Amino acid sequence: MASNFxxxxxxxxxxxxxxxxxALSLILGFGHVFLVMWDPEHYAQAIGxxxxxxxxxxxxxxxxxxxxxxxxxxxxxxxxxxxxPYFSLAILLYLTVCYWL
Numbered sequence: 557m558a559s560n561f562x563x564x565x566x567x568x569x570x571x572x573x574x575x576x577x578x579a580l581s582l583i584l585g586f587g588h589v590f591l592v593m594w595d596p597e598h599y600a601q602a603i604g605x606x607x608x609x610x611x612x613x614x615x616x617x618x619x620x621x622x623x624x625x626x627x628x629x630x631x632x633x634x635x636x637x638x639x640x641p642y643f644s645l646a647i648l649l650y651l652t653v654c655y656w657l
Contacts, residue, residue: 562633569629572641581641582625584648585618591655603654613647620644 591599592614600606606614623630624641 562636565633565636566629569636569641577641577645578625578627581621581645581648584645584652585621585625588614588648588651589618599655603651610651614651617644617647617651621648 603610620639620641621644623639624644630636630639
């Protein structure tokens with residue numbers, strides 16, 4: 557059953573495993589790291605402040621986007637879910653919209 561679930565998770569991620577999406581993931585990840593490092597106060601104001609939800613999600617989404625962006629594919633299904641590009645891209649796109657609006 558575990559191998560069947562691992563295959564299902566891998567097939568779910570195969571749909572998004574494209575070079576352009578990996579590049580977008582890296583650009584978004586590096587972009588947010590740059591924005592935080594350049595002017596953390598302005599970044600925090602733009603996204604509504606750092607709090608106990610946004611901060612860990614930002615850190616996790618950036619790490620996950622790097623894992624996906626460089627093309628690393630975890631073997632175990634639970635690590636594939638933890639580093640899922642669906643979640644990280646959604647969070648980074650949300651933060652990008654919050655920053656620019």
